[in-house]
Amino acid sequence: MTSAGLKNKGKTTADMNERRTAAAEYTKTSLENIGAISFDALAAEKNVENMIGAIQVPLGYVGPYRIKGDYAEGEFLVPLATTEGALIASVNRGCSVISRAGGASVKVVKDEMTRAPVFRTRDICHATEVSEWIEANLARIKEAAESTTSHGKLLSVMPFPAGRSLHVRFAYETGDAMGMNMATIATEAAAKLIAQETGAVLISVSGNMCTDKKPAAVNGILGRGKTIVADALIPRALLEEKMHTTAAATAETCLRKCAQGSALAGSLGQNAHAANMIAALYIATGQDPAQVVEGSLCMTTCEDLDGDLYISIRLPAVEVGTVGGGTRLPCQQEALQMIDCLGPGKAKKLAEIVGAVVLAGELSTLCAQAAGHLGNAHQQLGR
DSSP: OOHHHHHHHHHHHHHHHHHHHHHHHHHTOOOHHHHOOSSOGGGGTTTOSSOOOOOOOOEEEEEEEEEEESSOEEEEEEEEEOSOTTHHHHHHHHHHHHHHTTOEEEEEEEEEEEEOOEEEOSSHHHHHHHHHHHHHTHHHHHHHHHTTOSSOEEEEEEEEEETTEEEEEEEEEOTTBOOHHHHHHHHHHHHHHHHHHHOOEEEESOOSSSOOSSOOHHHHHHOSEEEEEEEEEEOHHHIIIIISSOHHHHHHHHIIIIIIIHHHHTOSOBSSSHHHHHHHHHHHHTOOGGGHHHHTTOEEEEEEETTEEEEEEEEEEEOOOSBSGGGGSHHHHHHHHHTTOOSTTOHHHHHHHHHHHHHHHHHHHHHHHHHTOHHHHHHHTTO
8 A cells, every 4th residue: 555545544544433432422322343343444435424433244154055057157155144033044945955956047137227317398299309319319329328438338228208207218238337326427428418409408317217226117127237037946855855845835825925915915026035135145245235125026936847846036126246336345345255256247147146045035935934934933043
């Protein structure tokens, strides 16, 4: 580290300690544990403001877990950060059974980060004219958007007129970054071009058709980030030995719970508890935990195939990166290194691991519910 860097490091740490002392005095609270962090405050200068320390979340792992993906291939110990008792034990049970059955097959079928500005137009005729201009000038729009980034590529632009509002959904390839900042900056440049050339007034670079950090049907249908599918076939004997249930009972549980129950509730996700696994893996590896919302759009299906259980999941919005953001932090970097997902060229591998872990958690919970063991397991593990 340079002398300037060393000086900045000391200043950052001193500032953090000063703020923590002030916060402790103001709130009359001991912040001793919050201040006992394992890394220098300088490492987090791009991740947080007014830093006073760090919150530590218990970290465990599942595996070795056999995953058969295009990018994630082999056996993995996967780190999960959680405060929910029984979660890791349950997911680990699913990992063990799927591994013994031959492994989890998983694929990335789409990779697009989105941002959707909203414009004000004069009327529906003007909104239609602007939509037509966009479709006729995609090359210019692409040039404007991509001038802001060396990694992002504009893939598509979809206009959605609604009265005097015109929502335009931009979709990007963002490399190994999660890509929200990249998409926002690029879209802002493109939106200014559209406004300048058409007379439409840019109201917001994000008009909520993106849709970021909110459950939305558009993400379930079109996808956002990486769309993941995964499946496994569990033989009858293994299912009965390790899960103490049958394919017929598990498939019926999945149908009546994930499909029918979710439909009655108006739920946009049709799964047992996909958000649990996604949150634990996101927190462990430095992803944006708010985007667990989109991860909860998971659809889980089960079928009884002559006594064997076929289980699959579809995750339409897995928003992960292996560079930038929270992946810069020392603990999160170590967690990413555990699964060889740190740095460039690893984002799709990480997304496949997310899908495989969700599959394992769904299998275990649905089997426990089919066997009537869910409450007992939580009671035994102190939840």
